[in-house]
Amino acid sequence: MRLEKFLLQSHSTVKEAYEAIEHSQMGLCLLIDENGKFIRTITDGDLRRLIIKCGESSVLLDSLDPIQPLWANRKEGVSKLLEIMKEHDIQHIPILDDDFKPIDVVLRKNIESPPVLLSSPHMGENEINFIHDAFETNWIAPLGPNVENFELEFAKKIQSPHALALSSGTAALHLALVVLGVTSGDIVFCSSLTFVASANPILYQGATPVFIDSEPETWNMCPSALERALKHYGKMGKLPKAVMIINLYGQSANMDALVKICDQYEVPIIEDAAESLGAQYKGRPSGTFGKLGIYSFNGNKIITTSGGGMLVSEDEDLINHARFLSTQAKDPANYYLHSKIGYNYRMSNILAGVGRGQLIVLDDRIHSRRTIFNKYVSAFKEMNIFDWMPEPEGYFSTRWLSCGVLQNFNGDIELKLNSFIRRGIEVRRIWKPLHTQPLFKDCDYFEHEKGNSISDAIFAKGLCLPSGSNLTSEGQDKVINQIKSLL
Template identity: 60%
Template sequence: MYDRERIFLSSPHMSGYEQQYINDAFEKNWIAPLGENVDHFESEVAEYVCCKGAVALSSGTAAIHLALILLGVERDDIVFCSSLTFIASANPILYQGATPVFIDSEPESWNMSPAALERALKEYSAKGNLPKAVIVVNLYGQSADYDEIKKLCDYYGVPIVEDAAESLGATYKGKKSGTLGKFGIFSFNGNKIITTSGGGMLISDDIEKLEKARFYATQARDQAIHYQHSQLGYNYRLSNVLAGIGRGQLRVLDARVSKKREIFNIYKQQLSDIEGIQFMPEATYGQTTRWLTAMTIDPQKIAVNHADFVGYLNQYNIESRPVWKPLHLQPLFKDTDYYYHDEDVSACLFHQGLCLPSDTKMTVETQLDVIKRLRDILK
């Protein structure tokens, strides 16, 4: 192994503001879930993205799960979901005993294909079995094409859950990512553009539904002087200490987006002369955060695959990763035959795609060293 500190894809990057909010939680002894940091973090995120409310939770997965509960998803219901994504987007469908139907990507944005979605909605409408929800994932910091997707979903009366776990800070036609569906989801996992160590957020303009989410997230405790529970609940609330970290992180979110985009621009400038590689495109309808810089490798022009890249870079203590393995190819869903696609774009992206180190703590000199290693293997 190369003798230096590891270069990560995307590691936590503290701003220095976090400590004041953490200290405040300790001084007031608000260590448990709930407290001033939680309340302020919710209102500050809602203000940043221009929505009416937010609920701070233990993870983005918890937020998706609560969104499905609030939409009435139950056993044997159908839920459509992007295929090219991390499995956390789809696991909550299984929590509810529902059946996932996976939708392929489009090459223009790598996100859900409106054409594939339209075909799936037509077929399920004809069967009288429309989905209870469509989970649309914003991949690697870029929003999907919501005008087309929303037009289809509105026509069939199907609500959208916007999985913006990777795209906080991105925009779609001037609107903030996460605000384009009935519910929006953010993740504050350690590798996200801002982090609370572990955590997530459910956002919406439906304040009544968000209050119900708070109820479910605190073990569905009824209003009584004793502990009384009439419905199934969950331990999903974010701690006041972690919310303090989030408040400090939120203050530098725009700076983190700028740095991520700068990292992408350096990769593009230094590697675009190499025939056979293409970077994830930025759709014309908005601005991506470039949470991770991702590129594809044409096997007809370059005789190494993404596994070769990952292994080679690892020798130099550089972390890289293939693009997400599509959910319709995951062993967990091997018995699921429901997948709508045109040319199986998501599978092609998986086999040819590579995510490069996009850590905001990475110096330009360090990034140029990564680029040198990439050029070496490409030769």
């Protein structure tokens, strides 16, 4: 549906208006003036009344009876649009830009039906049984058999010897920094293209983040930019206390190259695998390459405990230290004795039950997300709309989210995004790089190449499409059709 094909001026005939209405497939066309400004909506009912009044279909639209037109500004949210349509008992509303020109038409049925979500929780059959066990045994606490077993089962799944279940991925990142001794005045390198939760814990510790660009091959940390940054800070005698490598959208970073560089400078790696549980790099699970790795079970992740996280390491001492800190750092004594700052970061036994059930279906969830991604790829193949997030040889992405950068698109991406939302489709932009966030405006940034910031380019035209493992085939068809018509 192309808007310009059902915009008409007053000198058009009723016959032309009927053709435009048929073209819109919405039972309406829009009347505009010679400057493109909106005058009114025309339905086939309006045309019928006009023919009855004037008796022929060659009559011009300027003979329509004047009405008070209904419209909404492009800045209105969907709830306001629905409110207007309900109040006036109408099924569609034109959307105008600030110059009063039509840019879209919203159908009531699109915003009244449940939206197609980006990535919603997808429960299996076993979660409820583990929760039931917790209730039966009254283990309603941040410890208990589900927590212990979730840690063991998770560690086995990702082939890491030690795992600690926590209240969030952010808590896991925070403890990773604490046990590596990151403190006030330290520097921590961090991928720029990520969610703010990756870098916030650096600030909790009073340390300073330095951001590293992505490489085009993986969208994850660029090895050459990392090397340049290490050289630069090494020369000043101020090497970072840790390098935080983020594995975005279900895909590992280039770990061979990154580990080699970090080893050379003897800087430990924290691997933020919040978004990449189940991904692999050269057959090894994502999240197990660093000194410490973290995962998130937030509601939108590939498996969820509603909220939760996991810290993993081959180093038992680090995990034991984090375990101690995660429960208020209680020193061994028969009373409450504390000599260190502690945190309340443990996962509850009920949520760990959800996690155990979810872990059972992880492989199915990966399969579904990859299938969804492949369907998008084949649906848009001919149209060349997207440059998809690459999956190089030797990488196995879970395709947690189907992400791509728009090709040949020079419009306003925010406006496009609003058009999706108005059609009941939750499309999101790629993370806004952290070096461009006001919060980090004073932090250093090392780009891929001089004058070529990959993370900025990906952000500028990058979109994440609905990718939940419970996305129905009809839901995905709706997304595909809308993208085809809007782009």
